[in-house]
Amino acid sequence: MSRIVLGVLGVLLALYVVFGFVLPALFGLLKFALVLAVVAFVVVALVTAVAKSKK
Structure with a gap:
């Protein structure tokens, strides 16, 4: 019986860790x-725009 209770508590603790910390x-x-x-993207767009305007 204690094995089942500890297993359930382990599963609940694992779910708490996953949803509380990992996600x-x-x-x-x-x-x-x-x-x-x-x-x-903004930096690349600005560099491209400046390079094309210099030509």
């Missing part, structure tokens, strides 16, 4: 990567 960390990392990609 928010992944979403934060994806948000950071998205912001970085937007900034890189």
